[in-house]
Amino acid sequence: MEDGEQREWGAKAWTYLSSVRSLSPLIQCITNFVSMDLTANTLLSAGASPAMLHSPNESPDFTPQVNALYINVGTLSDNWLPAMELAAQLASKLNKPWVLDPVAAGASRFRLKACLDLISLKPTVIRGNASEIIALAKASFPSTKGVDSSHDSTDAVEAAKSLANSSGAVVAVSGAVDFVTDGNRIVGARNGVPMMQKITATGCAVTALIAAFVATDPSHAMEATASALAVFGVAGELGMETARGPASLRTHLIDSLHGLDQTAVISGVKITAI
Ligand SMILES: Nc1ncnc2c1ncn2[C@@H]1O[C@H](COP(=O)(O)OP(=O)(O)O)[C@@H](O)[C@H]1O
Ligand SMILES: Cc1ncsc1CCOP(=O)(O)O
Ligand SMILES: [Mg+2]
16 A cells, blocks of 8 residues: 555545635535434534525525535435435536435335436436445346445445446445545545444435535545545544444544544545555
């Protein structure tokens, strides 16, 4: 592993986190009921400004004001899908970055089709776990048991590349190693702790963090995405030092994200080209 390369990524990740703190990007979140609290608190602790507004009556007024849009299909229902589509259409038309979390994409036909339809509206980034990215790349149902992955992230690298090429989005697969690809380049972030899987909505929260990082530099979505994943992982590692289980890790992760300093980020971020 190239030490210089890793420090360069560390410096890049610190620049993104600093920009989020100084610019406090406004992030419209249309996300699931389970994740709303953790997602909003993650964004706030990183320095961004979350707003959980999803009504189609509001998006025409509100989406033009935001710095990025985050859409998560975790608790998808018939009437929320048109709201998601409208907000995504507005963001695309206004050239605002938007990020998709395809929770449990392969769990039902309705959900798979909804995710594929949303992807046709050109998200800037798609972040899912391995089973979700495989389901989308193959457009196959049934292919997951629910919201948790039954694959390792390494199993989904080819699917991620293929999805990035077919969609034009940067695609991130989370897991023990978080992989990020634009269909051509691939980087891996080796941060985080396994206990993060035992807290519901950490995946949703890190996708929102990706939206905040991308909001500060939309033309470098791949770099911003890898940086957000690594920074969240570093916060998890530091939080784990004092956590006693998933519940306290949730709290300590948020505290650590809020308190991250330059040394912790530059020495902690483990991103390398694959
Ligand atoms: N085995 C692991 N080791 C370290 N970090 C992990 C591990 N599994 C997941 N994570 C981290 O937990 C967060 C949520 O990822 P994941 O559990 O894959 O998403 P989801 O909750 O959508 O299934 C990410 O930041 C990821 O890097
Ligand atoms: C449990 C659950 N059910 C529907 S959405 C959701 C949260 C999923 O969060 P994550 O994908 O981050 O684990
Ligand atoms: Mg998820």
